[in-house]
Amino acid sequence: MENEVLTATHDFCKKYIQPYEKEIDLDGKFIKEILKELSSHGFMALPFPKKYGGLEQSTILYSKTATIISQYSGTIASVLGAHCLAVFSVLFGGGEEQKEKYLPDLIKGRLIGSFALTEQNAGSDPASIETEAIRDGNFYILNGTKVFTTNAGLSDLYIVMAKTDKERGARGISTFIIDRNDKNFVIGRQEKKMAFPGLPNASLLLNSVRIPKERLLGREGTGFIIVKKVLDIGRVAAASAAVGLAKRALIESVRYSKQREQFGKPISSFEMIQSHIADMGTKVEAAELLTLKAAEAADQKRRDAAKIAAMAKYFTAQVAVDVSCLAVQIFGGYGFIQDYVVERLYREAKMYEIIEGTNEIQKLIIANALLKEME
Ligand SMILES: Cc1cc2nc3c(=O)[nH]c(=O)nc-3n(C[C@H](O)[C@H](O)[C@H](O)COP(=O)(O)OP(=O)(O)OC[C@H]3O[C@@H](n4cnc5c(N)ncnc54)[C@H](O)[C@@H]3O)c2cc1C
Structure with missing residues (x-):
């Protein structure tokens, strides 16, 4: 199968x-x-x-x-x-x-979704979100702005985290479903990004958006628990995508190094190029294995699944950056030109060090878990 x-x-x-x-x-x-x-x-x-x-x-x-x-x-x-x-x-x-x-x-893909957690003043520290949802009879009224929402404009449904109790920090966060057609719900201008120009990403503006109480996911105050669970699996997917990027950079580099001739020989015959290829291949393999271990830990619902997912996300993002950088090097000047895919891969790789928790945040998760495990 x-x-x-x-x-x-x-x-x-x-x-x-x-x-x-x-x-x-x-x-x-x-x-x-x-x-x-x-x-x-x-x-x-x-x-x-x-x-x-x-x-x-x-x-x-x-x-x-x-x-x-x-x-x-x-x-x-x-x-x-x-x-x-x-x-x-x-x-x-x-x-x-x-x-x-x-x-x-x-x-079935009949509806497309977005996950909107980040705000202008709450990125790495999502517990400090300011978007508010106030209960009004059988409705909630949401006010606030989300930033960097992937698929914004493309999506039909938006999972939006908002505070239902401002006094309770992370425990005061709840999760709501916003429909693209909800009144007073506006998609902001599409962001102009370092890479992925075709990937929809924009702010969400909620200006007294009134939704039925049935659009609260689960119970009030469980938003942060949902976010953590979702990001644990999301990090495995992000790591998998970073591995894909690194693999592509490796494949393109091997192909190019065999075709490109200098000093009358393919550049693949030069030991320094071979050294780059060996580094790239080893990193891709290690990144893929760690990602599969994170996926296996998720399947087995292991207690350390979140830690391994963070490790995989952190490591694969770095590998994607390193490997795509070496790919540009192997392509020489052509690697700097937009006609060649490795130029794009190098810019794209940086995203993986930022999304779904930056490298620094992954390291915090990993260190916290290790310090607890080894008490
Ligand atoms: C292309 C793209 C797509 C995205 N898609 C989505 C999406 O669909 N939904 C969504 O909700 N968000 C999305 N994001 C937002 C992304 O998750 C955040 O940008 C990310 O979590 C970092 O938040 P920030 O940008 O506010 O950076 P900040 O939190 O301001 O961090 C700035 C720097 O400080 C460091 N830092 C912060 N706190 C600590 C700490 N305690 N210790 C050490 N270092 C620290 C960070 O690591 C970083 O280097 C997307 C972002 C991008 C670029």
């Missing part, structure tokens, strides 16, 4: 993503069409329960497919990653009625 899915993922990417790689990257063209195809081929349903229309496959398989998709397009991998954060939020945080209402459409 696993090999069939992986072969099918490669075949899918070759047919539906590879021919449009540049258009997807530059303008976000064909994202909707590709999501539709991904959905009809079952790729959006992989890690989710059968009960809601999923395929209930392992996190390991989810990770491996995310790596393959990222090899072909970091933009598509990021759209899917952000969407899955929204799906996992409903799965981990929602009551049965909410799961039955939203999950089948999200899992």
